[in-house]
Amino acid sequence: MTDAAAMQGILDRQKAAHLRDGAPTAEQRIDRIDRCIGLLVDHSKAIEDALNTDFGNRSREATQLTDIAGSIGPLKHARDNLRKWMKGEKRKTSPAILGLFGAKAEVVFQPKGVVGVISPWNFPVNLTFAPLAGVLAAGNRAMIKPSEFTPATSELMKVMFGKVFSEEEIAVITGGPEVGQAFSELAFDHMIFTGATSVARHVMRAAATNLVPLTLELGGKSPVIISRSADMALTAARVMNGKTLNAGQICLAPDYVLTPEESVGEFVTQARAAVTRMFPTIKDNPDYTAVVAQRHYDRIMGYIDDARAKGAQIVEIKPDGEDLTQQEHRKIAPTLILNPTDDMKVMQEEIFGPVLPVKTYKTLEEATGYINSHDRPLGLYWFGTDEAEKTRVLETTTSGGVTVNDVIMHVAQEELPFGGVGPSGMGSYHGHDGFKEFSHRKAIYTQLKKDIGPLVAMRPPYGPAIRKMLAGQISR
Template sequence: MQKILDTMRAAQRNEPPADGATRRDRLDRLASLVRDNRDAIATAISADFGQRSSEETALLEVFPSLGGIKHARKHVRRWMRVRRHWAEFWFLPARVALQPQALGVIGIIVPWNYPLYLAIGPITDALAAGNRVMVKMSELTPVFSALFADLVARYFRADEVAVVNGDAEVAAAFSALPFDHLLFTGSTAVGRHVMRAASANLTPVTLELGGKSPAIIGPGARMDHAVERIVFGKLVNAGQTCIAPDYVLLPRNQVDDFITLVTRRVETFYPSIAENTQYTSIVNDRHFDRLSAWRDEAVAAGAKAHMLGSEQGTRRLAPTLLTNVTGDMTVMQEEIFGPLLPIVPYDRIEDAIDFVNDRPHPLSLYLFADDSRVIEDVLTRTRAGGVTINDTLFHIAQHNLPFGGVGPSGMGAYHGKAGFDTFSRLKPILRQARFNGVGLLNPPYGARFRRMLSVMLGR
């Protein structure tokens, strides 16, 4: 890995900085990699999961990947422009500027849950910014990771983009390399180790972590619509989504209606869970056992499980609503990352806001409300990495919005121009004019200087 990094750094140093044409060519090849191999990509991901429909992969991974590349290709020349301004008044007629400059070699650590999109997204931003890229794929998706390494080698030179595969020890060594920037997507616990390893080299990091993203159903919200969008956001990829709704806050008198409507919606979306080829499997036995154990633990501690389907020995975990949950249950402490959905009733919207604020800042927050006062109250009084109102998930697919967490859910952001800026050094430049007055500030400091200083200080 160090040799790959050294080769890339030498190429970055010895070749001319990537101009607009070079960057667009790299983005075109990245788009071709995805577009030309859609079927093979879907097949590989499904093999790793045990079952994931090609339609779901197309919607959740191929579509946003190609959209992000198209957006970057369209705007990259404008993003590359030097950003010019006048200097401060007392230094006129000098001009100042910010010159975007590629950082060098970017390291990207990809998780298993969306292995295509969470590789392509940051690669897109890094290439648009003119960098070289090293990517560490997840060992939990070995079929896709091997395919992706092969595809990258076919579409890119080894000193442009390179893929590294291996186990957790390889990932630890990868995060300790002296990259010019390191982006990690994964759990908060692992993110701490990545940041610690990067700190030895003073490598700046962008951490896209997770947490417990709440869905708040406000008073008077359209319940049918809220249920439809929450079920969609929770059950695509069987809930194995870092921004999936993790629990629901709703008015106490609407809990029974919510359960009834969710049951109907699940039956509509995914009839016959165990045999349904459009319902994604849990990625491996360890995660299936973890989720089953958390569900059983909650029930043993007094929660009621409303299982909406039969598993019948498969890794397709039945969607399950959990009522009567308490704060000491694991499902209310840890990010669930699966199709379990705790329900937390509230009496006043202020109680729901307090419930969210009493916990670590989430990666996402979902609010279902039409009352502008409720919307404004929740927006101004809570903190989250991103917010979607009257829907779930889709703020991540908006290329004009930065994506990132806050506090325990992450630091830094990317996507679109935000990603370009993350992987660029905005070099500050001052250009002094041929004729200027700065000589008036030179020593020796006499009466003229003191009069000038008095004016500058506003006396």
């Protein structure tokens, strides 16, 4: 545990080092990114072990895919492109005539300084290292506060970074909520928080004291719209893959399905078949991840019990018919909730588990209307082949991002910005957008070395020249 004074001391040293050393060169930024890649490669097995310990059971292949390879990819992308990103942007002058005589307008990208990174428990390695790709590419230093819900992984990351980085470059702060609160009150030059909307409100209030700019990556209830033109077998397979990855403990997991009323039975049939192919068994299957903590297990099971009590039909998909009430870990079978109503908790809160409500609609407008009557989600998913319908969905709904004919995958595109809108977040990162998010975009205008008529006219005493110039500007 680290107290507020110690954290402040680290921040002061990082800020002093930033001022002392100035903006790092491209070579220095690449070196820092390469050190991060090396940590992930060299500690791959240790990361698998730590996450397996923290979750009780965490699929090792899923860890390699999402937390290890899923972190190395963004780091390599930033490393290979940062020289290009670092180049300033030339802009046109206003009025344009000044540019003809030699005036210049440009934008240069300057490191902000020290970035605070608050990472969550669901993908604790990826959601630490992926933001670092942009943070380091932009030339910043970082202080990281990982989640207390994955203590083995958090301590491992502290050891990892300590091996190859000085505290002046990257420091990891571990501890509980009180440490997180003190961390969020520090006067960083920028802060990125990934986690729950409810916690983000506290982070934003704390950051406001020092007017720290924020990137908030939150979540919400990301909907799936299944078109009448969709291939239901393919759709169900991709939806259930997204819903069972990490046992649904993903900010972008499909949170509920909207399917045509005549197709709900087919969706259930195909969802059951898809889960059976992926997970013939669940209880002792190393591919099926457990829920991270007992309180989250109790919360998710509470959603199911509440829905059942209020009249929903519950479809547990347990291919082997296993009894999961007695188990070493906290595994919950993929569960469909049919005929959900808005008074059910499962339709009011982000689920963050392998539970999927399935609503029906008669018309597309009914489906989009339902989405638009709720908070704007982090992701939206549409399945189908009807291009006109796809266009209507994209034009009439607002979400952080969209994947068409799959779920979650837009987050893996380094050339696309990733972020939320409204309650699902603010700001965006990944790739070039991450570089710009963590950079200060400094506007620089260079005036002519000699005066020309229009410049002289703008100084008193005013006369016919400025009146003529203004008359030309004050017009329709």
